[in-house]
Amino acid sequence: MxxxxxxxxxxxxxxxxxxxxxxxxxxxxDHRAVYSGMVPGLVARQYQIPDLTVDLRPLAATAGVRVVExxxxxxxxxxxxxxxxxxxxxxxxxxxxxxxxRVAGLDVPGVLEHALPTRPIGEFVYRIEQLDDSSRRQILVVGGGAAGIELAFCLQSRWRGERTEVTLVDGARALLPKRRRLARRVLAAAKARGLEMKSSTVVQEVKPGRVTLVGGGSIPYGLLVWAAGAAxxxxxxxxxxxxxxxxxxxxxxxxxxxxxxxxxxxxxxxxxxxxxxxxxxxxxxxxxxxxxxxxxxxxxGEPLRSYRPQDDFLTLLNLGDGTALGWWKGLVAGGRLAMRLKDRIDRRFVERFRQL
Ligand SMILES: Cc1cc2nc3c(=O)[nH]c(=O)nc-3n(C[C@H](O)[C@H](O)[C@H](O)COP(=O)(O)OP(=O)(O)OC[C@H]3O[C@@H](n4cnc5c(N)ncnc54)[C@H](O)[C@@H]3O)c2cc1C
Missing domain, CATH: 3.50.50.60 (FAD/NAD(P)-binding domain)
Structure with a gap:
């Protein structure tokens, strides 16, 4: 399954x-498997849908596998x-x-009616491509994990040169709490790009054009992207x-x-x-x-192998402007080279299954 x-x-x-x-x-x-690592790049118009999609039907046919959709x-x-x-x-x-x-927080009142959730990811990419330009003026991203951060930068890049306000909110006390050096670089890049990123900010309810916050206050939006982690x-x-x-x-x-x-x-x-x-x-x-x-x-009936998760992993955040911010075992580096590395890793992964 x-x-x-x-x-x-x-x-x-x-x-x-x-x-x-x-x-x-x-x-x-859905017979289209969308590779999420390239989705922020699609949002920033660096890729097109076929670049990050594997059609499971020909792959299954090569493997002698029947597909039930x-x-x-x-x-x-x-x-x-x-x-x-x-x-x-x-x-x-x-x-x-x-x-x-699935994406967490779908039970927050109004999310299902008004927000664009990042999952199912296939639906997300098709809806992003159909957005009309009126959504671009005020964008609110809920969720300050790696996906939400990349999407905030890449949504701003999507309408580069236009007046686009992007705000990201997250309920936790700090962004990327286990990667504080990376978080500091993210916040600096956000500031330089005029993106607002607020932690300790919890959405209570989503109304048309506005979210209300726990503890009072509200934020207006034209497009609300819901990237509130995994459920x-x-x-x-x-x-x-x-x-x-x-x-x-x-x-x-x-x-x-x-x-x-x-x-x-x-x-x-x-x-x-x-x-x-x-x-x-x-x-x-x-x-x-x-x-x-x-x-x-x-x-x-043969012996099984055991899996042990790695302690840490290379993180490359696409900032949507041809650069990325990378984290590896506490070291942070950013720039065009980091984005080239991310692009190569991601394209290789998708190509592997498309070639089959
Ligand atoms: C915008 C975004 C960017 C991300 N970028 C990264 C990144 O750069 N690096 C990283 O490590 N992680 C990233 N993630 C997280 C990553 O997407 C997930 O951790 C990863 O996709 C999980 O892979 P999976 O194999 O468990 O399932 P998925 O890749 O989610 O695949 C699940 C599959 O199951 C199918 N399916 C779902 N429900 C059913 C059902 N009921 N019956 C039959 N089929 C079903 C789906 O259609 C899909 O084909 C990102 C997430 C998002 C939203």
């Missing part, structure tokens, strides 16, 4: 080494059955889930699966805590042994090879 970063690699592995003795089905809500809504691990949105069901021997996350799909709790904050709890083998024949990877899962691992694509990418191996091993 799901065409996330880990499953792209499972498909790649099946394309390179087909499974002769098993039939494999990929259940996705319907959202999965429930899994019954005891019956080994997956239920789809149209109430049809699929039986399985081994299941693997890589369905990503789980309801699928796991609705299926009675053990979760941590709604995310499927997994072992180091990426198997669910209590079900050997169901695996979960990427944002949708939380490792019992490493519950604080951030929800970021780099972890889903690193889990891909382990998941590919373990799915084959589970079918053959």
């Amino acid at each position: 799901g065409g996330g970063h880990s499953h792209l690699q499972v498909l790649e592995s099946l394309a390179n080494r087909p499974l002769a003795d098993a039939s494999v089905t990929l259940v996705v809500d 319907k959202p999965a809504i429930r899994i019954d691990p005891n019956q080994r059955r997956l239920v789809l949105a149209d109430d049809t069901a699929l039986d399985y021997t081994v299941a693997s889930i890589n369905i990503g996350a 789980s799909h309801p699928l796991f709790t609705e299926s009675g699966i053990e979760t941590i904050r709604g995310f499927a709890t997994t072992r180091r083998t990426l198997q669910l805590l209590h079900h050997d024949h169901v695996f979960a990877a990427g944002d949708c899962a939380t490792l019992a042994d490493y519950p604080e691992t951030p929800k970021a694509g780099v972890y889903a990418v690193r889990q891909g090879p382990i998941l590919s191996h373990n799915l084959r091993a589970a079918l053959r």
Whole structure:
């Protein structure tokens, strides 16, 4: 289930080494897998939609995998059955889930009606491309994680040369609290570009053209982008699966805590042994090879491999003007070279699956 970063690699592995003795089905809500790392660049008009999209159908065909394009809504691990949105069901021997996350805070009154949430990301990119120019004058981004910060800079760059006011708000006391040196550089760049970034600012309600804040006050907007972090799909709790904050709890083998024949990877899962691992694509990418191996091993009754999340990861924030700000193990560097590195890493990842 799901065409996330880990499953792209499972498909790649099946394309390179087909499974002769098993039939494999990929259940996705959308056959277009959008690579999120390049989405801010799309917003800044550095890329076009095809640059950051992998069509899962030809990739699955190369891998000998059948594609069912319907959202999965429930899994019954005891019956080994997956239920789809149209109430049809699929039986399985081994299941693997890589369905990503939803955006947090959708229950704040008015968000669903008035905001543009960053997830589902496929919908986000198509809606961004359809925005009319009247939205550009006053942009409010809610969420000061890496995605929200990149989007704030890139939205400003999208309408470069026009009068565009961009404000970012975040409920936490400081932006990027675990990367304070990077946060300082972000704030300096924001100041230089006339972008406002406010922490300790919590949205209470979204009304047409204005958000009201907890503790009083309000901020007007023409476009409201909701990038308030990751929240789980309801699928796991609705299926009675053990979760941590709604995310499927997994072992180091990426198997669910209590079900050997169901695996979960990427944002949708939380490792019992490493519950604080951030929800970021780099972890889903690193889990891909382990998941590919373990799915084959589970079918053959062979030993499984264990995954251990890396302590830190390279962060490259696209500032939308041809430069990026990079963080690696406490060191911060910025400029055109950092953006070139980001562009190369991202393009390579997408190209890998498109070439297949
Ligand atoms: C704007 C933005 C920029 C980001 N930039 C970065 C970055 O530079 N680096 C980084 O590490 N992280 C980044 N992230 C975070 C990153 O997007 C996620 O951590 C990553 O996508 C998680 O990957 P995944 O494989 O778990 O799932 P996803 O990539 O989210 O894929 C999930 C897949 O499952 C499908 N699906 C969903 N629900 C269902 C269902 N019910 N049934 C069937 N299929 C379903 C979806 O269509 C999708 O194909 C960014 C996020 C955003 C919003």
